[in-house]
Amino acid sequence: MSEKKRGIDELLRIMAALRAPDGGCPWDLEQDFSSIAPYTIEEAYEVADAIDRGDMDDLKDELGDLLLQVVFHAQMAKEAGAFEFSDVSEAICDKMTRRHPHVFAGASIEDAEAQTAAWEVQKQAERAAKNPVDDSALAGIARGLPEWQRAVKLQSRAARTGFDWPDDRPVIAKLREELDELAVEFDAREAAPNDVETQARLREELGDVLFVAANLARHAKVDPGDALRAANRKFERRFRSMEAMAKAEGQAFSELDLKAQEALWFRVKNDT
Numbered sequence: 001m002s003e004k005k006r007g008i009d010e011l012l013r014i015m016a017a018l019r020a021p022d023g024g025c026p027w028d029l030e031q032d033f034s035s036i037a038p039y040t041i042e043e044a045y046e047v048a049d050a051i052d053r054g055d056m057d058d059l060k061d062e063l064g065d066l067l068l069q070v071v072f073h074a075q076m077a078k079e080a081g082a083f084e085f086s087d088v089s090e091a092i093c094d095k096m097t098r099r100h101p102h103v104f105a106g107a108s109i110e111d112a113e114a115q116t117a118a119w120e121v122q123k124q125a126e127r128a129a130k131n132p133v134d135d136s137a138l139a140g141i142a143r144g145l146p147e148w149q150r151a152v153k154l155q156s157r158a159a160r161t162g163f164d165w166p167d168d169r170p171v172i173a174k175l176r177e178e179l180d181e182l183a184v185e186f187d188a189r190e191a192a193p194n195d196v197e198t199q200a201r202l203r204e205e206l207g208d209v210l211f212v213a214a215n216l217a218r219h220a221k222v223d224p225g226d227a228l229r230a231a232n233r234k235f236e237r238r239f240r241s242m243e244a245m246a247k248a249e250g251q252a253f254s255e256l257d258l259k260a261q262e263a264l265w266f267r268v269k270n271d272t
Helices: 008-018 026-030 032-051 056-079 085-099 114-128 145-160 168-191 196-219 225-248 259-272
Strands: none
Touching: 008 259, 032 056, 056 085, 085 114, 145 196, 145 225, 168 196, 196 225, 225 259
């Protein structure tokens, strides 16, 4: 008979021991919510990376690391007398049953699209109950999200009020417009490279370009984070191939001039 696997209770016990004032781990004892938050975000991205690579063994490990982050926060909250892990579990169980009446309360739902709409209505009601003062359609969008993700959420919320382009064509036109405005600011910076106001305008116009690009991704039903991850992988693969080609020819890639580097780039691009 195989040994019984350790469950959440054992993990909670381990976390409590790590945080014990007498005999705990000095590093764990020094941490607070703010210092741990970046690790929580990092672990979530590592989960996504394991999924993207299709590595189930790594995914198991990364999910454990992410669970540890939840337990860590819950332990610190328990020490502060705010809540504990069982409250976290209770809250999410309550939320899931409340938001799925078609599963747990005998309601009917037509399809996944109708469920998504009902989900958003329920979330809006919950947000209004939490903060009745802020009745904006944009209320409750977390400021700690990656900015590309927050941009898409802002745009999606606005779209539910009818404030949206009908299809992708005007979004593409808007992107071209923003790129033209960005080019003007680059020209201005070339004329006055040390001007603070010019640099500020350049940053603003670049932000507009990125915001519209996120909107275009939303209209394409493409997650901009996934698209950028794919672009990053492609660039890394091609760049490493260029380095390998240069090395095979007895040259260091960094010592080649730009024309020679670009020639390698086009060779790699045509091969992939």
